[in-house]
Amino acid sequence: MDYLTIDKEYSDELSIKNSKFIAxxxxxxxxxxxQNRYKSIKKQYFDATHVIPVYRIIKGENIIKEHFSDDREPAKTAGWPILYILQQKALVQIGVIVVRYFGGIKLGTSGLQKAYSEVVLNSIRNANIIPYIKLKEIKIRLPIDLEYHIHEILRNKFESFNIKIQNISYIEEKNLNYALITLSIDESKIKEFKFLLKEKISDLEIIL
Structure with a gap:
């Protein structure tokens, strides 16, 4: 199955019968x-009546971890309809938090489900939906005097291979200095990437 995700944070607001929903x-x-973003929003909206957390995250070998809470709203009127939307739209690596300020008028079960769904759907419509690409972390070890050369190769492949450099460190072994480059790359491109590196630089080691 082809999954989708979003590129950054988006938000939207909705007011129904004096209740305010912020997604x-x-x-x-x-x-x-x-959890870090959830704590930040909880702190910012400390006076909110409800703060609804939902996420859908791929872990390991395509295992999807899902979580939702209704945060004292009636069962399955808040978190569950949001999670259902994420499932139907095949969205992963995505978090949703909806803040509600109660306006004094009860919305009922169907009214709550509709309100939470609508504010989240509005946010998704505003979002840049992109394909989910599974990244894998690898390490490249090579003599330090060849480091400039590999950076030239990486620079030309950043976009097509979805390369992101995570860390660069330096080590010494047997009086020789090495660079150890940690990066993430599109998992489906690893075989091609290894061939490219070995073709350009023979004296390197790729650690998966």
Whole structure:
């Protein structure tokens, strides 16, 4: 199955019968990133009546971790309809948080489901939806005097291979200095990437 995601954070607001709903949808790589944003929003909207957290994140070998809470709203009137939208739209690596300020008029079960769904759908319509690309972390070890050469190769392949450099460190072994480059790359491109590097630079080691 081809999954989709979004590139950054988007938000939208909706007012129904004096209740105010504020939705935030954002890209997140893991549960820790989601929890950090959730805590930030909870702190910012400390006086909100409800703060609804939902996420859908791929972990490991295409295992999808899903989570939702209704945060004291009636069961399955808030978090569940939001999660259902994410499932239907095949969205992953995505977090959704909806803040609600109660306006004094009860909306009922169907009214709540409709309100939470509508504010999230509005946010998704405003978002830049992009294909989800599974990235894999690899390390490249090579003599330090060849580091400039590999940066030239990487620079030309950043976009097509979805390369992101995570870290560069330097080590010494047997009086020789090496660069250790940690990067993430489109998993489907690794074989082609290894062939390209070996063709250009023979004296390197790729650690998967």
């Amino acid at each position: 935030f949808i954002f890209h997140c790589k893991n549960e820790e990133e989601f």
